[in-house]
Amino acid sequence: MSTRVLGALGEPIARREDPRLLTGRGRYVDDFGQRALEVAFVRSPHAHARILDIDVTAAVDVEGLVAIYTYDDLEGRVAEPLPILIPHPALTHGRTQYALAKDEVNHVGEAVAMVVAADRYVAEDAAGLIQVDYQPLPPVVGIEAAREASMLVHQDVPGNVAANMVQERGDARAAIAAAPHVIELDLAIERSASTPLEGKGVYARWDADDASLRVYSATQASTSVRSAIAAKLDLPPDRVEVIAPDVGGGFGVKIVHPWPEEILVPWAAIRLGQEVKWTEDRREHFVSAAHERGQLQHITAGFDDDGRLLGLDVRIWHDNGAYTPYGIVVPIVTSTQLLGPYKPGAYRVEFDSLYTNTVTVTPYRGAGRPQGCFAMERTMDAIAARLGLDRTVVRERNFIQPDEMPYDHGLIFQDGRPLIYDSGDYPATLAKIKKLVGWDDFEAYREQAQAEGRRVGIGLACYVEGTGVGPYEGGWVKVETDGSVVVATGLTTQGQGHQTAFAQVVASELGVPIDRVTVVTGDTRRFRYAVGTFASRAAVMSGNAIAAAARKVRHKALRIAAEALEADPGDLEILDGVVQVKGAPGASIPLSTVAVLSNPLRYAFDEETKRATQFATVADPDKPPVAEGDEPGLEATGYYSPPRSTFANGMHAAIVETDPDTAEIKILRYCVVHDCGTLINPRIVEGQIHGGVAQGVGGALYERMVYDQDGQLLNASFMDFLMPYATEVPVVETDHLQTPSPLNPLGIKGAGEAGVIPGAAVIAAAIEDAEGIPIIRMPISPSELYELRHAHSASKERP
Amino acid sequence: MSELHTVELTVNGVPRTADVPARRLLSDFLRHDLELTGTHVGCEHGVCGACTVLVDGDPMRSCLLFAVSVNGASITTIEGCGPATGELGPVQQAFLECHGLQCGFCTPGFVTTITAYLEENPDPTEDEARHAIAGNLCRCTGYQNIVASVLRAAELKREAKAAI
Numbered sequence: 001m002s003t004r005v006l007g008a009l010g011e012p013i014a015r016r017e018d019p020r021l022l023t024g025r026g027r028y029v030d031d032f033g034q035r036a037l038e039v040a041f042v043r044s045p046h047a048h049a050r051i052l053d054i055d056v057t058a059a060v061d062v063e064g065l066v067a068i069y070t071y072d073d074l075e076g077r078v079a080e081p082l083p084i085l086i087p088h089p090a091l092t093h094g095r096t097q098y099a100l101a102k103d104e105v106n107h108v109g110e111a112v113a114m115v116v117a118a119d120r121y122v123a124e125d126a127a128g129l130i131q132v133d134y135q136p137l138p139p140v141v142g143i144e145a146a147r148e149a150s151m152l153v154h155q156d157v158p159g160n161v162a163a164n165m166v167q168e169r170g171d172a173r174a175a176i177a178a179a180p181h182v183i184e185l186d187l188a189i190e191r192s193a194s195t196p197l198e199g200k201g202v203y204a205r206w207d208a209d210d211a212s213l214r215v216y217s218a219t220q221a222s223t224s225v226r227s228a229i230a231a232k233l234d235l236p237p238d239r240v241e242v243i244a245p246d247v248g249g250g251f252g253v254k255i256v257h258p259w260p261e262e263i264l265v266p267w268a269a270i271r272l273g274q275e276v277k278w279t280e281d282r283r284e285h286f287v288s289a290a291h292e293r294g295q296l297q298h299i300t301a302g303f304d305d306d307g308r309l310l311g312l313d314v315r316i317w318h319d320n321g322a323y324t325p326y327g328i329v330v331p332i333v334t335s336t337q338l339l340g341p342y343k344p345g346a347y348r349v350e351f352d353s354l355y356t357n358t359v360t361v362t363p364y365r366g367a368g369r370p371q372g373c374f375a376m377e378r379t380m381d382a383i384a385a386r387l388g389l390d391r392t393v394v395r396e397r398n399f400i401q402p403d404e405m406p407y408d409h410g411l412i413f414q415d416g417r418p419l420i421y422d423s424g425d426y427p428a429t430l431a432k433i434k435k436l437v438g439w440d441d442f443e444a445y446r447e448q449a450q451a452e453g454r455r456v457g458i459g460l461a462c463y464v465e466g467t468g469v470g471p472y473e474g475g476w477v478k479v480e481t482d483g484s485v486v487v488a489t490g491l492t493t494q495g496q497g498h499q500t501a502f503a504q505v506v507a508s509e510l511g512v513p514i515d516r517v518t519v520v521t522g523d524t525r526r527f528r529y530a531v532g533t534f535a536s537r538a539a540v541m542s543g544n545a546i547a548a549a550a551r552k553v554r555h556k557a558l559r560i561a562a563e564a565l566e567a568d569p570g571d572l573e574i575l576d577g578v579v580q581v582k583g584a585p586g587a588s589i590p591l592s593t594v595a596v597l598s599n600p601l602r603y604a605f606d607e608e609t610k611r612a613t614q615f616a617t618v619a620d621p622d623k624p625p626v627a628e629g630d631e632p633g634l635e636a637t638g639y640y641s642p643p644r645s646t647f648a649n650g651m652h653a654a655i656v657e658t659d660p661d662t663a664e665i666k667i668l669r670y671c672v673v674h675d676c677g678t679l680i681n682p683r684i685v686e687g688q689i690h691g692g693v694a695q696g697v698g699g700a701l702y703e704r705m706v707y708d709q710d711g712q713l714l715n716a717s718f719m720d721f722l723m724p725y726a727t728e729v730p731v732v733e734t735d736h737l738q739t740p741s742p743l744n745p746l747g748i749k750g751a752g753e754a755g756v757i758p759g760a761a762v763i764a765a766a767i768e769d770a771e772g773i774p775i776i777r778m779p780i781s782p783s784e785l786y787e788l789r790h791a792h793s794a795s796k797e798r799p
Numbered sequence: 800m801s802e803l804h805t806v807e808l809t810v811n812g813v814p815r816t817a818d819v820p821a822r823r824l825l826s827d828f829l830r831h832d833l834e835l836t837g838t839h840v841g842c843e844h845g846v847c848g849a850c851t852v853l854v855d856g857d858p859m860r861s862c863l864l865f866a867v868s869v870n871g872a873s874i875t876t877i878e879g880c881g882p883a884t885g886e887l888g889p890v891q892q893a894f895l896e897c898h899g900l901q902c903g904f905c906t907p908g909f910v911t912t913i914t915a916y917l918e919e920n921p922d923p924t925e926d927e928a929r930h931a932i933a934g935n936l937c938r939c940t941g942y943q944n945i946v947a948s949v950l951r952a953a954e955l956k957r958e959a960k961a962a963i
Contacts, residue, residue: 024837248904495902690941
């Protein structure tokens with residue numbers, strides 16, 4: 001491209017979706033279906049129980065009630081357990097729920113009966129009158145109880161172990177035994193959750209005239225939900241369309257599918273011949289969506305006098321909740337991403353994925369990476385402490401060097417492919433973060449603070465993030481005869497600015513003004529083959545697929561324009577939507593006209609088409625108007641399928657202050673250096689980092705799901721589950737590196753999850769540095785820090 | 800059929816009315832009876848602030864109000880935070896310029912809150928701006944660009960005033 005197109009790749013332009021969203025014209029699932037019947041569920045109040053009887057007698061007379069369904073009403077595949085989305089050989093004891101509980105419930109919140117009524121108020125009235133007779137069973141709550149296994153969640157799963165998996169390279173235990181120094185750590189990360197501001201919702205319309213089903217769902221994977229619904233409801237796939245409209249955040253909780261509700265709501269709509277809609281409320285989301293993060297870890301590290309790892313042996317106990325619909329992706333990610341930017345020497349990682357009678361665990365932004373980062377970064381700090389070395393020096397000595405790329409860890413990643421880092425410059429990232437936070441000046445600052453009676457500490461955490469997992473995404477680009485450009489991709493959007501970023505890709509590739517480009521995501525009517533939005537993959541996958549489609553359109557446009565202008569395609573360029581001969585702007589043809597010419601029709605309905613006749617060359621009467629292998633229209637479809645994931649990286653540094661009396665923790669500075677290769681829109685990427693950091697701060701200081709011994713979630717509301725407000729999130733200072741990915745044409749690496757990955761690790765490190773007390777559990781509250789101080793000084797006093 | 804009550808409100812300058820049960824929340828009244836879906840419901844227990852609307856100019860949680868209890872009031876929702884022509888008002892324009900939203904679900908509550916705040920406090924410091932929005936939850940943005948949006952909105956309002 002010879003000139004810079006406004007809105008092109010790399011420009012931090014304002015988002016095109018914002019005017020609509022800022023004026024109340026967003027369209028989220030609950031905004032649809034104003035005349036639909038509404039659904040409420042009877043959900044189990046017990047963590048573990050047998051269902052003895054469901055008595056609906058008192059509910060049937062509620063005015064406005066339409067239907068009540070229990071498991072006994074379900075038929076065919078709807079009555080089967082929900083699928084395991086991602087099976088794995090190590091998942092020997094995978095278990096999933098039924099859409100409505102059959103005989104047994106395994107967590108508070110599991111759906112037992114579905115009520116359909118005139119509106120949600122009436123549905124809840126009826127649900128409240130349904131009497132379920134339960135026989136409570138002893139619940140298994142917490143990882144310790146699960147692994148001790150004196151009681152079982154599922155009677156046919158010994159030891160509550162859904163999966164046990166070992167990955168290793170070299171002989172870690174031997175390396176550790178031979179190492180000059182060994183440390184052992186026991187770490188714990190508590191359960192949290194995505195908690196987007198919009199919960200889940202499903203709205204279904206059955207068109208009996210057309211025998212077709214349209215479903216709106218707040219899903220992260222509309223194409224796959226479509227396949228699931230078609231299969232479960234025994235409908236031809238091409239009679240089912242699924243649309244993810246505007247979605248109010250996902251952060252992973254909306255990726256597992258199909259939800260029970262995604263099957264039941266359409267099923268009811270077909271049975272009743274009426275539109276049916278379900279919008280969950282906040283408490284429902286807390287007890288029936290999904291959680292993540294909960295793990296216990298035991299780490300043994302052997303290292304030399306310089307702090308170089310010789311052997312690393314990691315044992316993880318992962319709480320997967322009551323069911324395993326998403327398989328064991330999260331602990332696999334922890335196991336592999338734990339390695340970060342380092343060479344571990346010999347490495348062995350083993351995990352048990354354990355059942356508990358709590359909400360099912362599926363990915364939450366980071367999807368196991370925060371836990372892995374916590375493990376490795378606490379280990380690095382412990383090594384530095386043992387040897388009396390600077391924490392950045394120890395890390396530097398263990399880094400994979402740029403000239404060692406691509407680096408093969410000899411393990412298998414979450415995508416089933418080899419864990420091979422493609423690119424990254426960790427020493428350069430470290431230099432930048434040290435400079436940004438003023439690492440080398442900190443001791444002077446600490447002295448000054450101490451003189452003022454203040455307690456401060458600095459922490460650092462490094463991560464590597466595998467992004468852009470396959471198998472593929474696709475893009476479709478079409479130039480309409482009025483010159484507008486329509487773009488579609490099958491994956492979905494929950495606030496990542498896809499309508500802007502993907503338009504920038506097309507504007508760049510095609511040379512059209514960005515305000516003429518419209519992007520649709522997550523709508524099976526517009527694009528049929530897709531995987532979904534998760535694992536920081538959208539920009540990499542759909543960005544490249546859309547670029548591929550746009551390139552095909554460009555190529556075709558130049559061919560057709562070349563014929564019309566009697567020029568060579570190589571002499572043509574596209575600027576501002578007009579194809580012209582380089583250096584001869586008078587010889588030009590607008591893309592709109594090229595679009596007309598691409599479709600040899602007899603009929604002209606508008607002026608544009610009539611004007612196009614001046615460019616039409618005389619057709620060769622011996623050749624068909626549409627040549628062999630060609631198609632009408634200035635449009636194309638492209639796909640991108642990666643050989644494997646591409647690896648982004650970053651480093652965070654934080655300075656905290658702890659109150660000597662109250663143990664309150666305040667973040668004074670938070671610095672991020674981030675490398676995700678080529679940036680389509682730097683402002684959007686930065687926004688993703690800010691949001692991730694906020695969730696990292698939440699996970700470090702505030703967010704934990706509190707279950708009591710009966711499996712009751714004690715803090716199932718925003719009043720008691722503490723998410724950070726503006727006053728809890730620090731200003732984020734950011735610097736960037738860009739080492740482009742060698743694995744895709746645009747050089748992009750994913751960025752969506754990066755901000756959250758090192759949050760718990762960096763804040764734990766900073767608190768530990770301030771206090772001189774090992775911080776081995778997250779989150780940490782002021783009262784917990786207070787208790788730790790007392791325990792620590794008490795243990796120091798013991799002879 | 801449960802007893803219905805006639806609720807008459809002025810919403811964004813327009814007289815609106817509907818007959819609803821006493822227990823109808825103002826948030827549901829706006830969203831479903833008046834089909835003004837710009838106001839969003841994030842928690843229904845008054846914590847997240849996504850449902851914030853202005854009731855006679857004061858920001859209030861519409862999920863904690865019954866429609867019947869504000870009968871006769873003048874309500875401003877996100878749909879009324881800009882000029883009637885549908886362009887962006889200063890707060891909305893500031894959000895656009897500062898990338899103050901991502902998924903947009905919490906945004907209506909921030910816009911109404913900030914609209915009311917700047918009427919009382921036209922020249923906030925960054926710290927004041929941060930505290931002004933500390934009653935609204937956002938899960939996407941990390942708040943940094945929302946704070947910037949408050950300050951930019953104040954600036955745009957000053958510029959508009961100076962231009963008169």
